[in-house]
Amino acid sequence: MQPQRHRPGTGFTALHLVQPVDGGVAQVVLDLVAAQVAAGFRVVVGCPPEGPLAGAAARRGAEIHAWHATRAPGPGLLREVRQAARLVRRVRPDLLHAHSAKAGLAGRLAVRGRVPTVFQPHAWSFEAVDGVTGRLARRWERWAVRWTDRVVCVSEAERRTGERAGIDATWSVVRNGVDTGRFTPGDHTVNRAGPGPGPEPGPETQAGTGTGAARAALPLLAGVPATAPVVVCVGRLCRQKGQDILLRAWQPVVRRIPQARLVLVGDGPDADALRAAAPPSVLFAGAVPDTAPWYRAADLVVLPSRWEGMAVAPLEAMASGRTVVLSDVDGARESLPPGRERFCLTPPEDPPALAAAVSALLHDGPLREAIGRQGHQHVLSTYDVRQTALAIADVYREVAAVPRPERREPIPQ
Numbered sequence: 001m002q003p004q005r006h007r008p009g010t011g012f013t014a015l016h017l018v019q020p021v022d023g024g025v026a027q028v029v030l031d032l033v034a035a036q037v038a039a040g041f042r043v044v045v046g047c048p049p050e051g052p053l054a055g056a057a058a059r060r061g062a063e064i065h066a067w068h069a070t071r072a073p074g075p076g077l078l079r080e081v082r083q084a085a086r087l088v089r090r091v092r093p094d095l096l097h098a099h100s101a102k103a104g105l106a107g108r109l110a111v112r113g114r115v116p117t118v119f120q121p122h123a124w125s126f127e128a129v130d131g132v133t134g135r136l137a138r139r140w141e142r143w144a145v146r147w148t149d150r151v152v153c154v155s156e157a158e159r160r161t162g163e164r165a166g167i168d169a170t171w172s173v174v175r176n177g178v179d180t181g182r183f184t185p186g187d188h189t190v191n192r193a194g195p196g197p198g199p200e201p202g203p204e205t206q207a208g209t210g211t212g213a214a215r216a217a218l219p220l221l222a223g224v225p226a227t228a229p230v231v232v233c234v235g236r237l238c239r240q241k242g243q244d245i246l247l248r249a250w251q252p253v254v255r256r257i258p259q260a261r262l263v264l265v266g267d268g269p270d271a272d273a274l275r276a277a278a279p280p281s282v283l284f285a286g287a288v289p290d291t292a293p294w295y296r297a298a299d300l301v302v303l304p305s306r307w308e309g310m311a312v313a314p315l316e317a318m319a320s321g322r323t324v325v326l327s328d329v330d331g332a333r334e335s336l337p338p339g340r341e342r343f344c345l346t347p348p349e350d351p352p353a354l355a356a357a358v359s360a361l362l363h364d365g366p367l368r369e370a371i372g373r374q375g376h377q378h379v380l381s382t383y384d385v386r387q388t389a390l391a392i393a394d395v396y397r398e399v400a401a402v403p404r405p406e407r408r409e410p411i412p413q
Helices: 023-038 053-059 077-091 100-111 131-147 156-164 212-216 243-256 271-277 292-297 312-319 351-363 365-382 385-400
Strands: 013-018 042-047 063-066 095-099 117-120 150-153 171-173 230-234 261-265 282-286 300-303 324-327
Touching (some): 013 023, 023 042, 023 053, 023 312, 023 385, 042 053, 077 100, 100 131, 117 385, 230 243, 230 292, 243 351, 292 312, 300 351, 351 365
Parallel strands (some): 095 117, 230 261, 230 300
């Protein structure tokens, strides 16, 4: 892949080293790229050319270099480190910003403190593994802070998790942000759902939020009755995001609300297993170019993750005016509007509690509407992506101003 010519600007060059290249990490990088290009930076992205990130970052004005790296450590690590070192020598960045565990591993080994370095874990790798591998991951993170000028966490909870693991870093907490111009409630009529005087509402009155126009634009939902509540889960189909937990929770939901439909939006390594385990009331949208229409078509958005730093999907859903149900992992409490934890949080890996929360909110339309409106205002005031970009720019200024100690090691050849 040939690098694109960069626009002249402030003269500051930021190199983003990135793996993975999809999901929330990619969206965070794309938002930073757009803001930094607009600010006049020379923005360079080193990432695998497969996947959506490279092309999308190029369209936002970044210079793209192929960095062939897998998601997990393996026998190719030495080659990946050497590639990263060559990229740094070619680009000569003022600052390296390594995103997620693999880029944090290879980038810091490649640079070893000779270039101002920011590491953003986007959820700690040692939360994903147990036993010897987990202990090695913790040991590496404790060791690698010597080559890290700043660790940027997306939530206070993620920072505390790092501290409990013994990582003695210089920290900044910069919460994820949302493009509030892209994720909007759209046309939103009064919710008809919820109990009132008399019997509990039947399936024909449980449809959510006046989402008919939004649903009509999505062919997958063409056969879903207009009155049927739709629950949406957006995320990579993998163990971290917990769609298997959601499928176990979905069975009691459907017993209470037979017309309800669950839509899993995304693709990933667990797709086949999830399809095999799913009942007919679960629909699979696959990977989609734009998640915004799916939020607007939803009555409720659920993300039952096993671990996170602060997930982006719930922020996007709330910006779209939708109530969310989340597992109580890092960042979840901080992302919710104040006082809504008892309705919107469930213990991780607890299908009965998740089923109870989803069922309760599907049955109480007025409450769901109220939480959705509150969540929308909460994101507008607290999680606008422009605030995130400004905070990262402040981190860059602080880190780049620190003199490089001469004792730091040379970049490997």
